Amino acid sequence: MKKSSTTVQEPPGAVVHRSTPPPAWQPRTDPAPLLPDREPYRVLGTEAVADADPELLLRLYAELVRGRRFNAQATALTKQGRLAVYPSSTGQEACEVAAALVLQEQDWLFPSYRDTLAVVARGLDPVQALTLLRGDWHTGYDPREHRIAPLSTPLATQLPHAVGLAHAARLKGDDVVALALVGDGGTSEGDFHEALNFAAVWNAPVVFLVQNNGFAISVPLAKQTAAPSLAHKAVGYGMPGRLVDGNDAPAVHAVLAEAVRRARSGGGPTLIEAVTYRIEAHTNADDATRYRGDAEVEAWRAHDPVRLLEHELTERGMLDEGGIRRAAEDADAMAARLRDRMNADPELEPMDIFAHIYAEQTSQLHEQAVQLRAELDASAEPADDARGQGEAR
Amino acid sequence: MTTVAATAAKTARAAKPATMAQALQRAMRDAMAEDPAVHVLGEDVGALGGVFRVTDGLAAEFGEDRCTDTPLAEAGILGTAVGMAMYGLRPVVEMQFDAFAYPAFEQLTSHVAKMRNRTRGALPMPITIRVPYGGGIGGVEHHSDSSEAYYMATPGLHVVTPATVDDAYGLLRAAIASDDPVVFLEPKRLYWSKAQWSPEAPATVEPIGRAVVRRTGLSATLVTYGPSLTVCLEAAEAARAEGWDLEVVDLRSLVPFDDETVIASVRRTGRAVVVHESNGFGGPGGEIAARISERCFHHLEAPVLRVAGFDIPYPPPMLEQHHLPGVDRVLDAVARLQWEADS
Numbered sequence: 158m159k160k161s162s163t164t165v166q167e168p169p170g171a172v173v174h175r176s177t178p179p180p181a182w183q184p185r186t187d188p189a190p191l192l193p194d195r196e197p198y199r200v201l202g203t204e205a206v207a208d209a210d211p212e213l214l215l216r217l218y219a220e221l222v223r224g225r226r227f228n229a230q231a232t233a234l235t236k237q238g239r240l241a242v243y244p245s246s247t248g249q250e251a252c253e254v255a256a257a258l259v260l261q262e263q264d265w266l267f268p269s270y271r272d273t274l275a276v277v278a279r280g281l282d283p284v285q286a287l288t289l290l291r292g293d294w295h296t297g298y299d300p301r302e303h304r305i306a307p308l309s310t311p312l313a314t315q316l317p318h319a320v321g322l323a324h325a326a327r328l329k330g331d332d333v334v335a336l337a338l339v340g341d342g343g344t345s346e347g348d349f350h351e352a353l354n355f356a357a358v359w360n361a362p363v364v365f366l367v368q369n370n371g372f373a374i375s376v377p378l379a380k381q382t383a384a385p386s387l388a389h390k391a392v393g394y395g396m397p398g399r400l401v402d403g404n405d406a407p408a409v410h411a412v413l414a415e416a417v418r419r420a421r422s423g424g425g426p427t428l429i430e431a432v433t434y435r436i437e438a439h440t441n442a443d444d445a446t447r448y449r450g451d452a453e454v455e456a457w458r459a460h461d462p463v464r465l466l467e468h469e470l471t472e473r474g475m476l477d478e479g480g481i482r483r484a485a486e487d488a489d490a491m492a493a494r495l496r497d498r499m500n501a502d503p504e505l506e507p508m509d510i511f512a513h514i515y516a517e518q519t520s521q522l523h524e525q526a527v528q529l530r531a532e533l534d535a536s537a538e539p540a541d542d543a544r545g546q547g548e549a550r
Numbered sequence: 551m552t553t554v555a556a557t558a559a560k561t562a563r564a565a566k567p568a569t570m571a572q573a574l575q576r577a578m579r580d581a582m583a584e585d586p587a588v589h590v591l592g593e594d595v596g597a598l599g600g601v602f603r604v605t606d607g608l609a610a611e612f613g614e615d616r617c618t619d620t621p622l623a624e625a626g627i628l629g630t631a632v633g634m635a636m637y638g639l640r641p642v643v644e645m646q647f648d649a650f651a652y653p654a655f656e657q658l659t660s661h662v663a664k665m666r667n668r669t670r671g672a673l674p675m676p677i678t679i680r681v682p683y684g685g686g687i688g689g690v691e692h693h694s695d696s697s698e699a700y701y702m703a704t705p706g707l708h709v710v711t712p713a714t715v716d717d718a719y720g721l722l723r724a725a726i727a728s729d730d731p732v733v734f735l736e737p738k739r740l741y742w743s744k745a746q747w748s749p750e751a752p753a754t755v756e757p758i759g760r761a762v763v764r765r766t767g768l769s770a771t772l773v774t775y776g777p778s779l780t781v782c783l784e785a786a787e788a789a790r791a792e793g794w795d796l797e798v799v800d801l802r803s804l805v806p807f808d809d810e811t812v813i814a815s816v817r818r819t820g821r822a823v824v825v826h827e828s829n830g831f832g833g834p835g836g837e838i839a840a841r842i843s844e845r846c847f848h849h850l851e852a853p854v855l856r857v858a859g860f861d862i863p864y865p866p867p868m869l870e871q872h873h874l875p876g877v878d879r880v881l882d883a884v885a886r887l888q889w890e891a892d893s
């Protein structure tokens with residue numbers, strides 16, 4: 158070893174090759190334009206903000222405030238036992254809201270379990286969006302009607318779905334873009350890799366947004382990947398990788414919008430890494446103090462997506478005390494409506510467990526349904542009535 | 551090209567020998583011609599026509615957008631098929647070999663099988679998953695698994711397997727037409743089995759979920775499917791010499807299960823042997839034997855027996871004949887049906 162400071166091999170000196178490799182050895186894509194910038198893209202506090210559409214900024218703000226309030230309300234509902242569990246996206250609202258607002262009506266959103274806010278910001282009834290977390294049926298809405306795939310619980314498995322749907326839409330000649338959301342932990346799954354690879358090879362109109370919130374439950378990003386950034390992974394598949402400040406709502410929106418435009422115009426997929434932070438624990442059932450310190454959380458609180466935008470808008474005279482109050486009141490009203498509606502017990506029909514397994518019920522399932530029906534009928538009879546009368550009948 | 555077309559037209563109605571692989575190809579071709587929503591995708595399904603040539607000519611006829619060579623990734627193939635089905639297509643997915651379908655299991659169990667249920671009927675998954683399965687062709691490891699028990703154990707999937715050339719066509723047409731996901735198991739060793747078959751007037755489309763009595767008999771029922779059907783028919787012939795008149799039931803569909811046909815047969819004969827080449831322990835035979843016992847107890851003259859592959863990872867090809875249940879093993883089981891209360 159001549160040099161111990163580097164593991165990179167020295168290029169061999171000038172050697173005259175007798176032949177050049179056949180075409181398969183040539184690079185197929187110039188990696189340079191695919192590489193992400195070193196620093197996440199930012200709009201707030203930069204000159205780029207002057208180009209931002211004021212209406213969009215105000216819309217983003219209103220949605221951020223509602224989203225923050227929604228997270229608080231949903232978490233409160235877990236304490237009342239109205240929700241079985243809630244994975245809060247507090248701190249990540251900018252990603253959620255931008256993801257919803259960047260899409261046109263015909264586009265599709267592929268959320269993961271943490272993305273209730275994105276789904277609600279896209280216009281879905283919050284109660285329908287919360288069915289899964291409530292312990293009611295998995296998907297409380299018709300995905301085709303809203304162009305929102307079911308919230309995916311198995312990590313990264315929704316990504317190939319997004320690719321397949323975008324591919325199918327393009328084959329049909331439809332103007333549809335699919336936006337798929339995934340967490341930093343999810344990028345380690347095989348389905349993430351396979352989805353990106355298919356998307357690039359098929360040039361599918363799909364955008365992947367990684368919300369890098371620092372943790373996969375308790376595991377920090379450093380134990381998840383050794384890549385320079387998650388956005389860098391794009392280059393290996395032959396698609397652009399983009400880094401964005403995930404707490405800067407107009408920045409996330411701008412980067413997403415650019416990627417959606419590219420996809421729509423036949424330019425293929427993009428991988429976007431939004432750098433953000435999960436302020437709350439993984440879910441209400443998790444204890445975050447076991448794997449991270451308060452100082453880290455506090456540092457991120459200072460870079461809060463709602464405050465960042467609020468500050469910018471007030472500085473620029475687009476928002477005043479009255480505007481802030483109105484946004485808060487609107488969010489409170491939304492939360493109150495949600496609370497009221499969630500406080501009503503959902504009506505569940507036990508026999509429904511045999512519905513929708515197959516288009517037509519099999520005889521095996523029919524027998525089991527008959528059994529449950531009998532059990533339900535028996536338990537519905539008054540207790541003393543039921544006793545001893547079985548044989549009599 | 552005109553000469554080929556002319557020849558085809560001339561022999562249009564004449565039945566001629568066709569292989570199961572050809573019948574399967576024909577089923578996909580006809581389905582694709584009838585319905586533009588039908589798309590075939592998988593590894594090597596395009597120019598090569600699949601490693602077993604089952605998709606032969608589809609890419610040439612329908613283009614690469616309809617018959618697509620995918621990247622080499624089974625979860626990706628099935629996962630993208632889910633998205634395609636969400637958008638109204640009817641993907642027919644080829645898994646190259648039984649043991650190479652395992653990377654796609656998560657998509658299969660978590661999404662393909664459950665999507666209809668999770669969305670309360672809003673998103674059916676009309677996906678056909680073709681899996682060449684089973685041994686007997688001298689394949690090296692990972693090329694001979696019988697994985698039907700895994701699929702059977704997953705609610706939401708149909709599991710079918712043809713044993714004849716006619717059924718290969720009829721069942722595959724039904725699978726592609728089904729609004730539910732169908733795991734379509736193709737017995738590799740029957741790919742080149744031939745039958746008189748008229749591709750111009752193919753057999754009827756077979757509804758999924760019906761077993762068929764392939765041979766009637768009175769003294770015992772052999773319940774079987776897929777690659778073991780030929781073994782059972784042979785055994786039934788051989789058993790005649792011993793005075794056994796065996797009935798042979800070909801299940802064709804493992805899910806849904808045709809209790810009716812099986813029960814009617816066993817009630818007639820009073821004895822049953824379940825025959826398959828997949829492992830016995832935790833295998834399909836246990837489920838089938840239990841169903842028969844529960845429903846035919848008073849009609850049974852002997853316990854329901856199973857003849858299955860051993861509980862071993864699939865052995866090397868030079869030893870596979872010792873693993874695969876053959877005629878002799880079936881006949882031994884039949885002999886054991888002469889049940890004495892104290893035996």
Ligand SMILES: Cc1ncc(C[n+]2csc(CCOP(=O)(O)OP(=O)(O)O)c2C)c(N)n1
Binds near residue numbers: 343
């Ligand atoms: C395939 C799979 N493995 C494990 C889990 C359990 N699990 C749920 S969330 C989670 C961490 C996910 O982290 P990340 O992708 O970063 O998303 P985040 O929760 O931070 O939004 C794990 C391991 C799962 N849901 N799916």
